[in-house]
Amino acid sequence: MTQVLAARAGKITSEMEWVAAQEGVDVKFVQRGVAEGRIVIPRNVKRKEFNYCGIGEGLRVKVNALIGTSSDRSDPAMEEKKLAAAEAAGCDAVMDLSTGGDIDAMRRLVLEKAHVAVGTVPLYQAAIEAIEKHGSIVAMTPEDMFEAIEKQAADGVDFMAIHCALNFDIIKRLQGSGRVTDIVSRGGAFLTGWMLYNNKENPLYEQFDRLLEILKKYDVTLSLGDAVRPGSTADSLDGLQLMGLITAGELVARARAAGVQVMVEGPGHVPLHHIETTILLQKRLCGGAPYFILGTLPTDVAPGYDHIVAAIGGALAAYAGADFLCYVTPAEHLGLPTEEDVKEGVMAARIAAQAADLARGNKRAWQRNVEMAQARVNGDVKTQIRLSLDPEKVKSALGNLAPDQPCVMCGKECAVKIAAQYFGINLRS
Incomplete structure (x- = not known):
């Protein structure tokens, strides 16, 4: 039974009790939030006990860190050190975004060593393996995508960023949008290329019910990936972003109906005067689902200092209602982060979260x-x-x-x- 279904049945799980104790709130408040879909507790049923975190309305703003190997740098020992650095700096969750080396081994290492919730983007592995098996990403099959999701869920991944809210209607709008930066989402780019080459609908959108069955089986929290998020402040709040958000809202309702925990990912590049509107739109269109934002970056011209930029935007976004901040390191837009970059990124995001918690009246x-x-x-x-x-x-x-x-x-x-x-x-x- 998933956390959602347990909460709706009037049951209080050990995870709910853990979160309530950590937050200093009544466990009934947590149970009600989970039942309504306004709070999620990422915890795969196959994971050993760890420091659970509740994400959502009325709780402390949480911070996520990113690690993972790549084709340019595949060093599991270094990523393990970065994981330790992120946890020491106080992150609430970590995502393994590995795209190089032995991806399965890296993910299992993170799951073994991490003391916090662990997330992934399964499409990354499916795409890399498609190159190895079929010669290109566009030769990837729908089965490749779902096999990667099932495998990672079975390993114990707690939450997954999956780009379901992308379909041909959105791509048609994208082609005539006049955006400065068409797509900056890696998963969004993979799927867009696949859909246009094969002239087929996004399998993750078309077979959404199949996806929900897998996630429900392991109680994996779905993080609806923002495939068409603005990649520059110039594109913020354009029609394409809003179309993607409306689609995400429809999928939130379907996930909740299926008993699957769900949160929504948000844009990275948002000028200050758009941040509050962006958060309010998401909360309205997605039924108050927890909002997982990538940054936020209110200016595009500070490479080397983007952790500071993200802290400025993140504080305002969290004050307006965002629930989960994905850190940005000083290496953003410049290269792969070091251990020190990871620490700086987590600390900057935690400062933003603390400032927002204070302003939101967290006792x-x-x-x-x-x-x-x-x-x-x-x-x-x-x-x-x-x-x-x-x-x-x-x-x-x-x-x-x-x-x-x-x-x-x-x-x-x-x-x-x-x-x-x-x-x-x-x-x-």
């Missing part, structure tokens, strides 16, 4: 911020270290301070201590 986020402010007033270094998003970084800077040492920023002219002399505040020296 734990508010209390954490108040306690940090009090610790600074009191010169309580240990508490500042404990409450920080990156304790090791703060410890390296402040950990050796003596109790009577002047403020590291102001010296003897510490503003807080000077004010205390006049307001009668008792501060620890």
Whole structure:
């Protein structure tokens, strides 16, 4: 029985209890959210116990990290280190996007080592194997696609990005859209090329019920991939994006009816003045399904600093209602990320999520911020270290301070201590 069907039957699962405890909310709230499809808990029935996370309405904003091998760099040991770096930095989930080397072995390694939810894009493996078996991606068969999905689900993958909400009607609009960047989604590009070459409908759309049967069997959460998401700010909120979103909304309803957990992926490149509208449209058209956004990037001209760009956009998007932030690293648009890039990406996304949680009225986020402010007033270094998003970084800077040492920023002219002399505040020296 899937989490959705259990919740609708009035049952409270151990995963719901876990999420409720982590979030500090009543378990009935979690159960109701899962039953209505406004909360998902990615957890394949074949996975061992791990740090489950709830994604959706009324919960803390979650952060996803990306790792995986490629044809240019297939080093499982390095990807394992990146997984460890992502978890150490505080990610809530990780996706293995491997397209090089032994893809099966890499995925199974991630599933074995990860302590968080694990996601994949099965179409990547189907496409790479089609090149090996048939000579090209366009020679891939529908069976190749579904076999990859079944195999990855059987391995224990918790959530899958699958580009179901792409059909010939959308492609026809794409051909006359005048977009600056037609398609930036890798999965969307694979399927578009396959559909145009073979003159056939997207099997993942056409045989959606078959897909749902597989996902339901293993309770894999469906993440509806945004195949035609804007790849530049110039294309944000165009007709093509909205058409894809309407199609996704129709599939959300069908997935819920089948008892499959579902969330919706969103665009990466969105200017600031479009972000709130984008989130509200998704929530409206997709029945309040959890929104998994790729970024968001409100400007296209900061390569090398896109983790900062994504944090700016991600904070605003999450405040407006997005539930799950996919990190962006400093290597975005430049190359493959290193371990340090992974850490920087996770931390930037966590900062965005924390800022949004605070603005959304999350009680734990508010209390954490108040306690940090009090610790600074009191010169309580240990508490500042404990409450920080990156304790090791703060410890390296402040950990050796003596109790009577002047403020590291102001010296003897510490503003807080000077004010205390006049307001009668008792501060620890």
